[in-house]
Amino acid sequence: MLEIKNLHVKLEEEDKQILKGVDLTVEAGKVHAIMGPNGSGKSTLSYVLSGREGYEVTEGSATLDGTDILALEPEERAAEGLFLAFQYPVEIPGVGNMTFMRTAVNAQRKARGEVELSSADFLKLVRARAQELQIDADMLKRPVNVGFSGGEKKRNEILQMAMLEPKMCILDETDSGLDVDAMKLVASGVNALRDEGRGFLVITHYQRLLDHITPDVVHIMADGRILKTGGPDLALEVEKNGYTDLIAEGA
Amino acid sequence: MALPKAKEDATATRLAGLSLPADAGWSRAAREDALARLQAQGVPQRRDEYWRFTNPSAFTAPEVAEAPSRDLPDEIPLGAEADRLTVVFTDGVFDPDASDALEGEGMEIARLAGAPDIHWARDLYGTLEARGQDPVDRPLAALNTAFATDGVLIRVSGKVTRPVSIVYRHRDARSDVLLHHVIRIDADAALTLVEAGPAGARSNIVIEADIAQGGAFHHVRDQGREHDRSATTAGFARLGEAAVYKSFTLSANGALTRNEHVIECLGNGGIAHVAGAAIGDAAAHPFHHDDTVFITHDALDCESRQVFKKVLKNGAVGVFQGKILVREGAQKTDGYQISQSLLLDEDSQFLAKPELEIYADDVACSHGSTTGAIDEEALFYLRSRGVPEGPATDLLVLAFLAEALDEIDDPDIAGVLRDQLSGWLSRHATR
Numbered sequence: 015m016l017e018i019k020n021l022h023v024k025l026e027e028e029d030k031q032i033l034k035g036v037d038l039t040v041e042a043g044k045v046h047a048i049m050g051p052n053g054s055g056k057s058t059l060s061y062v063l064s065g066r067e068g069y070e071v072t073e074g075s076a077t078l079d080g081t082d083i084l085a086l087e088p089e090e091r092a093a094e095g096l097f098l099a100f101q102y103p104v105e106i107p108g109v110g111n112m113t114f115m116r117t118a119v120n121a122q123r124k125a126r127g128e129v130e131l132s133s134a135d136f137l138k139l140v141r142a143r144a145q146e147l148q149i150d151a152d153m154l155k156r157p158v159n160v161g162f163s164g165g166e167k168k169r170n171e172i173l174q175m176a177m178l179e180p181k182m183c184i185l186d187e188t189d190s191g192l193d194v195d196a197m198k199l200v201a202s203g204v205n206a207l208r209d210e211g212r213g214f215l216v217i218t219h220y221q222r223l224l225d226h227i228t229p230d231v232v233h234i235m236a237d238g239r240i241l242k243t244g245g246p247d248l249a250l251e252v253e254k255n256g257y258t259d260l261i262a263e264g265a
Numbered sequence: 266m267a268l269p270k271a272k273e274d275a276t277a278t279r280l281a282g283l284s285l286p287a288d289a290g291w292s293r294a295a296r297e298d299a300l301a302r303l304q305a306q307g308v309p310q311r312r313d314e315y316w317r318f319t320n321p322s323a324f325t326a327p328e329v330a331e332a333p334s335r336d337l338p339d340e341i342p343l344g345a346e347a348d349r350l351t352v353v354f355t356d357g358v359f360d361p362d363a364s365d366a367l368e369g370e371g372m373e374i375a376r377l378a379g380a381p382d383i384h385w386a387r388d389l390y391g392t393l394e395a396r397g398q399d400p401v402d403r404p405l406a407a408l409n410t411a412f413a414t415d416g417v418l419i420r421v422s423g424k425v426t427r428p429v430s431i432v433y434r435h436r437d438a439r440s441d442v443l444l445h446h447v448i449r450i451d452a453d454a455a456l457t458l459v460e461a462g463p464a465g466a467r468s469n470i471v472i473e474a475d476i477a478q479g480g481a482f483h484h485v486r487d488q489g490r491e492h493d494r495s496a497t498t499a500g501f502a503r504l505g506e507a508a509v510y511k512s513f514t515l516s517a518n519g520a521l522t523r524n525e526h527v528i529e530c531l532g533n534g535g536i537a538h539v540a541g542a543a544i545g546d547a548a549a550h551p552f553h554h555d556d557t558v559f560i561t562h563d564a565l566d567c568e569s570r571q572v573f574k575k576v577l578k579n580g581a582v583g584v585f586q587g588k589i590l591v592r593e594g595a596q597k598t599d600g601y602q603i604s605q606s607l608l609l610d611e612d613s614q615f616l617a618k619p620e621l622e623i624y625a626d627d628v629a630c631s632h633g634s635t636t637g638a639i640d641e642e643a644l645f646y647l648r649s650r651g652v653p654e655g656p657a658t659d660l661l662v663l664a665f666l667a668e669a670l671d672e673i674d675d676p677d678i679a680g681v682l683r684d685q686l687s688g689w690l691s692r693h694a695t696r
């Protein structure tokens with residue numbers, strides 16, 4: 015599904031190489047986790063894939079079901095089925111959460127040549143999905159993420175994911191700033207979306223999120239490369255011994 | 266004090282083509298006083314401090330710059346969303362065929378031109394304008410009082426079943442419009458007044474609103490969306506105890522606009538809110554929009570709010586001059602002022618002069634002024650969810666203006682204006 019080959023990325027503003035040859039394939043139906051210390055390039059990978067400005071791909075490729083996503087605008091990538099759950103969801107004063115989601119859902123449908131959802135159908139759908147994530151009507155009415163707690167923001171990300179039904183989901187440090195209960199709620203939201211047609215890339219610093227979202231494959235990233243790949247056990251090893259030994263071993 | 270020569274000449278030139286209406290009747294005395302004020306002040310000039318950011322020469326030139334009218338049949342005009350008593354002026358001339366009969370439950374309504382000697386109007390005409398001349402000269406308003414050719418006089422004393430809508434139509438590319446409306450709200454009465462449309466190629470419109478104890482005046486204005494016209498307005502209001510004055514203006518397009526508000530809170534517990542949303546694209550036509558507000562607190566416990574938002578692109582210019590004056594003894598004043606601009610490129614500019622002058626020691630006054638570009642983080646967030654750049658930008662522009670539109674109490678009116686803004690944005694695609 016998602017195929018990243020020899021991806022090299024530098025910052026546009028300064029001559030600093032962040033990704034130094036990332037190779038990664040996420041198959042449909044699988045959950046891959048990327049773990050790594052701060053500064054390893056995990057978040058950069060998510061930004062580059064979703065199309066944030068400020069990065070320059072100097073070498074390599076990334077395709078989603080064969081489509082070169084790096085050549086696309088962010089909204090085109092979204093319409094292709096790519097979704098990034100932000101580490102820091104953005105507050106947008108003045109734009110209602112519901113308006114925002116309906117605009118997004120219908121923009122994607124339009125881009126794919128599908129019929130747009132009517133207000134009534136959208137409302138029915140969003141209410142059902144919101145309930146599963148314990149998101150109340152008030153949160154839907156408020157401006158996007160404005161005044162939301164950390165947990166509410168992350169649940170709102172998962173709600174958007176549930177509404178947009180992407181085929182490839184990237185979760186960037188979704189566990190950061192969450193207490194255990196909030197994390198369980200978010201994880202169950204993610205697990206509900208696990209499906210044989212959908213791939214996940216879960217980026218996290220700590221192993222604890224992976225207790226709730228069990229990965230099929232775990233990658234260790236350091237200094238802009240994937241150093242080691244293994245099963246769920248690899249995450250436990252990180253938890254026990256930290257990154258230092260693994261990195262020393264990989265280098 | 267004698268005027269500087271240049272000012273004296275400019276004033277004489279402007280006055281050369283004007284004469285007091287022959288049938289001024291009861292208003293003649295007020296008009297002569299206003300003319301004397303104007304002659305003492307002289308017409309505004311670029312060097313005047315109060316006109317530092319806006320060149321008034323188009324307002325004072327003897328000739329009106331050509332401004333073709335536009336037929337814009339594609340939108341619901343403001344005012345049509347409800348049953349209103351409609352008064353139509355085409356190029357400043359009352360249109361009896363298009364207007365409703367001037368009568369309504371709960372109010373007296375008449376035209377200024379040819380009005381019989383109505384004592385309440387005689388007492389008010391030019392009075393609030395004259396009060397508003399201190400401490401800042403407003404010669405264009407004095408000029409209006411002296412030479413206004415028509416207008417609407419409304420006194421509200423009971424329950425109004427049909428709110429009033431003044432509709433302006435512009436046909437003549439050289440029309441020069443001077444209209445003066447006088448509103449009196451008696452104790453505990455209320456009126457909503459809607460003004461809509463471009464008044465003329467050049468227009469100068471004054472409203473004087475006197476609101477008695479417990480009265481409420483709601484005013485919503487849409488200045489149309491013609492490009493080349495120049496418009497100056499001045500709203501003078503005097504608020505009694507617990508009186509309410511709320512005014513909102515939408516301005517899309519327009520070569521030159523200067524909207525002044527001069528409000529005095531004279532009774533305890535009065536509430537004055539003024540707000541505006543302006544949007545302009547100077548790519549093909551000039552756009553210069555100036556909001557100038559002066560609110561005086563001279564009683565206990567009054568609340569005032571100024572909320573002005575401007576969206577500017579391709580070299581458009583926005584100006585805000587806003588002042589809150591709290592007089593000695595006006596304790597517990599709650600004054601708030603915010604002026605913000607969203608610049609959609611590097612060619613546009615916003616000039617702001619917020620002022621507070623406070624002579625009471627137990628007040629809460631705050632003001633803020635910001636100028637900025639589209640929030641790139643928010644834009645990326647929207648795009649990452651599949652919203653293309655153009656619609657995402659429009660959504661953020663509307664979100665920026667929302668705080669000003671939220672000042673409108675009537676949701677139907679706000680809805681009409683929101684639709685007009687959406688329409689404007691879709692015609693001026695950003696990227």
